[in-house]
Amino acid sequence: MDNIAGTKSSLKWAAQLSVVILVGLWLFPTVGLLVSSFRTADQIASSGWWKALFAQEKTETYRAADPSEQVQQGAVYVIEGQLFDAGSGAVISDFATSSREIGAYQAGEVAELKDGATVTVSEDGHYRMESPVPFEGRGQRLFVTAETPPEFTLDNYRKVLLSGDSTDSLAKAFFNTLTVTIPATVIPIVVAAFAAYALAWMDFPGRALLIAAVVGLLVVPLQLALIPLLKLHLAVGIGKGYLGVWLAHTGFGLPLAIYLLRNYMVGLPRDIIENARVDGATEFQIFTKIILPLSFPALASFAIFQFLWTWNDLLVALVFLIDATGETTVMTKQIVELLGTRGGNWEILATAAFVSIAVPLAVFFAMQKYLVRGLLAGSVK
Numbered sequence: 001m002d003n004i005a006g007t008k009s010s011l012k013w014a015a016q017l018s019v020v021i022l023v024g025l026w027l028f029p030t031v032g033l034l035v036s037s038f039r040t041a042d043q044i045a046s047s048g049w050w051k052a053l054f055a056q057e058k059t060e061t062y063r064a065a066d067p068s069e070q071v072q073q074g075a076v077y078v079i080e081g082q083l084f085d086a087g088s089g090a091v092i093s094d095f096a097t098s099s100r101e102i103g104a105y106q107a108g109e110v111a112e113l114k115d116g117a118t119v120t121v122s123e124d125g126h127y128r129m130e131s132p133v134p135f136e137g138r139g140q141r142l143f144v145t146a147e148t149p150p151e152f153t154l155d156n157y158r159k160v161l162l163s164g165d166s167t168d169s170l171a172k173a174f175f176n177t178l179t180v181t182i183p184a185t186v187i188p189i190v191v192a193a194f195a196a197y198a199l200a201w202m203d204f205p206g207r208a209l210l211i212a213a214v215v216g217l218l219v220v221p222l223q224l225a226l227i228p229l230l231k232l233h234l235a236v237g238i239g240k241g242y243l244g245v246w247l248a249h250t251g252f253g254l255p256l257a258i259y260l261l262r263n264y265m266v267g268l269p270r271d272i273i274e275n276a277r278v279d280g281a282t283e284f285q286i287f288t289k290i291i292l293p294l295s296f297p298a299l300a301s302f303a304i305f306q307f308l309w310t311w312n313d314l315l316v317a318l319v320f321l322i323d324a325t326g327e328t329t330v331m332t333k334q335i336v337e338l339l340g341t342r343g344g345n346w347e348i349l350a351t352a353a354f355v356s357i358a359v360p361l362a363v364f365f366a367m368q369k370y371l372v373r374g375l376l377a378g379s380v381k
Contacts, residue, residue, distance in 0.1 A: 030357070030361075031049075032049045032050075032350075033350050033353050033354040033357070034354055035049040035050075035052050036049045036052075036346065036347065036350035036351075037156055037157070037347070037350045037351040037353075037354045037355075038052075038152040038153060038154070038156065039052055039151070039152065039153070039347060039350075040151060040153055040155075040347060041345065041346070041347045043056070043151060044346045044347055044350070045346070046058050052150055052152075053150055054150065055147050055148060055149050055150065056147065056148050057093070057145065057146070057147045057148075058145070058146070058148070059102060059143060059144065059145045059146075060143075060144055060146070061099075061141060061142070061143055061144075062083045062141070062142045062144055063138070063139040063140070063141050063142070064079060064081060064119070064127060064129060064139040064140040064141075064142060065079050065080075065081045065139055066138070066139050067079070067134070067135035067136055067137065067138075067139070069081075070134065070135050075132065076130045076131060076132055077130070077131050077132075077133070077134050077135060078128065078129065078130055079128075079129040079135060079139075080126070080127065080128050080129075081126075081127055082125050082126055082127075083121070083125035083126075083127060083142070083144060084124070084125035084146075088125075088148070089148070089149040090125060090146040090147065090148045090149070091123050091124070091146060091147050092107045092121060092122070092123050092124070092125060092144055092145065092146045093106070093107060093123075093145050093146065093147065094106050094107060094144075094145050095107065095111070095121045095142055095143060095144045095145065096111075096142075096143040097111050097113065097119065097140065097141070097142065097143070098143070099143055102143055102145070103145060105121075107121060107122060107123040108120065108121075108122055108123065113129070113131070113140065115131060115132075115133055116131065116132050116133070117129060117130065117131035117132075117133075117135070118130050118131075119140060119142070121142060121144065125144075125146075127142065156347045156348060156350075156351040157351055157355075159348065159351075160348065160351045160352050160355060161174070161355065170331060170334055170335075170352055170355055170356075172327075172329070173329050173330055173331045173333070173334040174331060174355070176327075176328055176329060176330050176331075177311060177330045177331045177332075179242060180242060180245055180246070180249075180310065180317065180321075180330060181307060181310045181311045183242075183246045184245070184246050184249035184250065184253075184306070184310045185303055185306045185307045185310060187246060187250045188249070188250045188253040188254050188257050188302075188306060189257060189299060189302060189303060189306070191250065191254060191257075192253075192254055192257030192258045192261050192302070193261055193287075193292065193295070193299065194287070195254075195258050195262075196257075196258050196260075196261035196262040196264075196265050197265055197283075197287050197291055199211055199214075199258065199262045200262050200265040200266040201265065201266075201273060201286075201291075202283065211262070214255050214258050214259055214262075215255075215259060217254075217255035218255045218256060218259060220255075222252055222315070222316075223315075225251075225252075226315070226316075226319050229248060229251070230319055230320065233247070233248075233320065239320065239322065240321075240322045241321075241328070242321075242328065244320045244321075245316060245317060245320040245321050248316050248319075248320050249306075249310050249313070249316060252316070253306050253309070253310075256302065256305070257302050257306070260298055260301065260302050261295060261298050261299070261302065263298075264295055264297070264298035265291055265295055265298075268291065268294055268295075272290060273286055273290065273291075276290055300367045301367075303367065304363060304364055304367050304368070307360065307363050308360050308363070308364065311331075311356075311359065311360050312332060312356075312360065313330075313332065314330075314332040314333060314336070317330045317332065317333060318333065331352075331355075331356045332356070334352070335349075335352050335353065335356060338352055
């Protein structure tokens with residue numbers, strides 16, 4: 001009875017569960033990058049991002065002030081200081097004066113040192129050392145176990161977006177990527193819209209062959225055309241700048257754009273177009289005033305794909321943006337360089353990675369309502 005119209009399928013729960021799992025798998029690394037981008041290097045090194053909202057207990061080594069800062073108070077020599085920065089909120093549970101005796105003393109207890117000296121460490125990180133004879137040598141090492149509250153910072157974003165450091169900053173690469181992506185998205189949409197209208201509603205010899213050629217170009221591997229296209233660009237003098245990479249992205253994106261838009265336009269009501277022709281409208285007027293407004297879902301659908309592909313592209317940028325000075329470096333290339341120069345600075349890498357996906361996410365969520373309508377265009381009659 002499950003297949004009778006109006007009844008719910010017994011597999012509905014399985015489909016819903018699959019959707020939840022897929023969404024969770026997609027969100028898990030994204031949320032991890034977002035949380036890690038606001039954490040300090042010490043927190044990332046000591047615990048996973050899923051523990052970011054909880055206090056953490058860890059043992060660290062500190063060194064007391066140098067003996068040159070000691071003061072004499074009556075018959076004893078005293079060194080006082082603070083282990084933590086102001087406002088850190090860390091709370092000490094125990095401490096030790098040797099790495100072999102971690103946790104030997106509770107916070108507030110008196111620990112014995114050599115020559116009759118003592119040291120006391122409070123919960124808030126304040127310490128006091130006393131000795132009947134002057135302190136000598138280096139400052140005393142203290143091994144402290146403390147519970148630190150959650151800490152979030154914007155310093156990672158300031159360093160990645162606002163600093164003048166050419167190694168860490170993504171600011172220039174961010175604008176370079178926009179310079180590549182926006183024209184490489186707009187140009188193929190404009191060209192493909194004209195071509196799709198011609199293939200859908202204009203009769204001319206060889207139209208069927210052109211449609212077949214467009215479908216055939218969809219299966220041509222991108223890597224197959226890179227070297228021949230680069231040689232052509234170098235021969236005409238556009239192989240080392242933005243123009244070359246714009247044309248490359250346009251050429252690689254046009255087959256899908258034409259195929260997608262043509263399928264959508266051919267499904268539009270024929271009566272509207274024929275009535276416009278009867279009323280004396282030219283093909284250009286029909287295209288601009290009727291077809292384009294009605295084809296907006298398909299245009300937005302392809303714009304999403306083209307923008308995401310171009311923004312996240314590394315291969316085409318490496319081949320067609322030949323630049324030894326770094327003036328045209330895009331974000332994907334800059335992040336690869338960060339992996340080599342900042343392999344241990346996970347807070348910088350996490351921030352850079354999230355910055356690189358923030359714009360595509362915004363574009364996708366802003367236009368995703370048109371995605372399914374555009375993809376299903378022409379699939380049914």
